[in-house]
Amino acid sequence: MSSLRQSEAAAPPRTRAQAPRQVGTLAAIGAVLGKELRLERRAPQTLVAMAIFSATAFVVFHFALQRDTLEGGLAAGVLWVTLTLAALLGIGRSFVADRDEGGLDGFLLAPVDRTALLAAKVITMLVFLVAIELVAVPLFALLLLGPSPDAGQWLQLAAVLGLADIGIAVIGTLVAAIAVRTRARDLITSILALPLLVPVIIGASQASEPLLSAGTGGAPARWLAVLALYDLIFGLLAWALFDYLVED
Known part of the structure; x- marks a missing residue:
C-alpha cells in the first residue's frame, strides 16, 4: 500500500488536455509535398x-510567324511567353483542392509552421515547371x-530556366495564396x-537570347544576377507575408 501511494505521489499531475506536439518543418514539407504529388499522379x-x-x-x-526557324530575341520571347502562360495554368490551381476539400483549414489548425506549406507549394510548382520544360x-x-545550341549553351540555358522557375514558383504561390479565398x-x-512576372520574363529572355543565336555567346552574367536577386527579394517577401495571407 505504501509503495502504491509513493508511486501516485511521484506521478506527474494530469491535465485535461495534452498540448499538441509541434510537427517538424521538414516533416510537414515532406507530407504536403507527397500529398500534392500523389494527387497529381x-x-x-x-x-x-x-x-x-x-x-x-x-x-x-510555327505557322503564324511563317518562318521555318527562329533565333535570338524572337526565339527567346516565344519560349518565355509560352512557358509563363503555361505556368499560370498551374498557379491558378495551386490552392484550389486545399480550399474545396478543407485541407487549407486543416493545415492552419495543425501545430505546424505555416511556412512549411509555402515551401511545399513552391517545390511542387518547381516540379511541375521542370516536368513541363x-x-x-x-x-x-x-x-x-x-x-x-552546343552542350555548354544548353547547360547555361538550364541555369536560366532554373532561376526563372524559382521566381515563377515563388511569385505564383504568393499570388495563389492571396486569390484562393x-x-x-x-x-x-x-x-x-x-505584372510581377514581367521582370522574370524580361530577365530570362535577355539571358536566353545569346544562347539561342547563331553565335557562341554565353548568358550575360548581369541578367542572371537580376534573376537571382529578384528570386531572393520575393522569396523573403513570401516568407514574411505568407503567414498573414493564409488567414481568413
Missing part, C-alpha cells in the same frame, strides 16, 4: 493542361529553333501574377 490535370497549352502555342507560332523545350527546339480567383491570379 492520380489525376494529372494540371500537367496535362500545361503540356497541351505549350505544344499548341508552339505549333501556332522537359517536354516543351525539346518541342520548341524541334519546331521553331534554328541553329541548335476570392470568388474570381482565376482572374485575380492572372491580374496579380502577370
